[in-house]
Amino acid sequence: MMTGDPVAGDGGQKENRQAYLLRYIERNHYISIEEISRLFSVTTQTARRDVMALEQQGKVRRLHGGAAIATPVDPLTYRQRRVDNAPQKERIGAMVAEIIPDGAAVFIDTGTTCEAIAHALVRRRDLRVVTYSLRVATILSENSNFVLAVPGGFVRPVDGGVFREDTAEYIRRFKFDYAIISVSGIDDDGDMCDDDHGEVAAVSAALAQSDRTLLAVDSSKFGKRALVKLGSLRDVDVLVTDKMPKEPLLKKLEESNIEVHL
Numbered sequence: 001m002m003t004g005d006p007v008a009g010d011g012g013q014k015e016n017r018q019a020y021l022l023r024y025i026e027r028n029h030y031i032s033i034e035e036i037s038r039l040f041s042v043t044t045q046t047a048r049r050d051v052m053a054l055e056q057q058g059k060v061r062r063l064h065g066g067a068a069i070a071t072p073v074d075p076l077t078y079r080q081r082r083v084d085n086a087p088q089k090e091r092i093g094a095m096v097a098e099i100i101p102d103g104a105a106v107f108i109d110t111g112t113t114c115e116a117i118a119h120a121l122v123r124r125r126d127l128r129v130v131t132y133s134l135r136v137a138t139i140l141s142e143n144s145n146f147v148l149a150v151p152g153g154f155v156r157p158v159d160g161g162v163f164r165e166d167t168a169e170y171i172r173r174f175k176f177d178y179a180i181i182s183v184s185g186i187d188d189d190g191d192m193c194d195d196d197h198g199e200v201a202a203v204s205a206a207l208a209q210s211d212r213t214l215l216a217v218d219s220s221k222f223g224k225r226a227l228v229k230l231g232s233l234r235d236v237d238v239l240v241t242d243k244m245p246k247e248p249l250l251k252k253l254e255e256s257n258i259e260v261h262l
Contacts, residue, residue: 017042018050022059025067030197030228032066061154061198062165068198088218088242089113093120095240095261096180096216102126104177107206108136110161110199113182113216115139130174132167132202134160149174163198168205179203179210182217185224186245190233190252193226200228212237219243233258 017040024039025031031039036047051067054060060067092113097120100106106121108114110133118139121127128147131137137150138160151171153164181203183192192215194200207213215236222245233239233256240261244250253260 014050018054021050022054025060030066030068035066055154058154061156061163066197068196085218085220085242086116089116090119092216092218092240092242093117096214097121097123099214099238099240099261100124100127100178100180104128105175107131107171107174107176107179107181107210108133108140109179109181109203109206110136110159111182113218114180117180117216130171130176130206132162132171134162136160161199163202167198168201171202171205172209174209176206176210178212178214179206180214180216181207181230183215183221183230184226185221186217186233186249187225188223188248188252190249190256191225192230192232192235193224194228194230195226197228200230203230207231207235214238214240216240219245222246222249232256 021031021036021040033044033047033051036042036050037044040047051060051062054067055062089112093116096117100121102125105128108118108129108131110131114133115135118136122140122143124143125145127140127143127145129140130149131140132151134150134155137148140146140148151162151164151167153162153167155162184195185193187193194203213236215238219242233252236256236258238259238261239253243262244260245253
């Protein structure tokens with residue numbers, strides 16, 4: 001429960017309820033419709049209306065069964081990521097482009113590493129690509145031989161990610177030869193983690209529809225933990241990185257029997 005916060009009812013308390021709801025999501029990054037209903041003693045219909053109102057204000061975005069903060073990564077942090085380890089990301093992108101064959105069906109994640117990969121993939125032919133990153137799609141649109149699919153929804157300004165409540169369902173309509181993903185961190189337990197619940201839901205849907213999962217990360221991500229668990233290294237078929245991690249993550253990597261490209 002939100003200790004110290006008034007339990008909102010209806011009528012004139014709607015604005016106060018939504019303000020407290022926004023504070024909750026800012027602290028916890030995600031909340032389900034059922035949690036809203038329980039925390040604020042309102043119906044699920046009222047909970048959905050509150051989420052829709054906050055989404056229209058650009059403060060949250062709806063996900064399947066709940067809501068997440070609109071910009072979990074602040075713009076300054078994201079701009080810095082473009083600069084950090086840029087040469088490594090460029091080389092990672094080039095290697096990924098060597099692995100992906102012409103004519104492949106590919107899902108591509110969002111983020112600065114995936115943008116570097118997109119620049120390299122422009123050299124390939126006849127790729128069929130699904131991505132929820134407008135920046136990745138814009139880069140790939142330079143190649144007229146590609147087929148590109150992007151879900152509709154609200155655009156997150158910080159990174160060009162496109163989200164709506166059924167983004168994961170949209171991605172499940174496709175089948176992929178490769179899912180190309182990048183993450184905010186891989187902790188010493190071998191768990192892949194990201195900053196945003198919505199991204200994890202979208203990427204998880206893609207992994208379930210892919211023959212092979214290709215994880216592309218620079219070595220600065222090794223040993224780091226982010227907010228939301230995406231999966232384990234055991235879910236990865238190919239790792240492209242600039243150098244191997246240290247123990248104990250190195251042991252987890254070896255146990256997962258992953259094809260590694262340095």
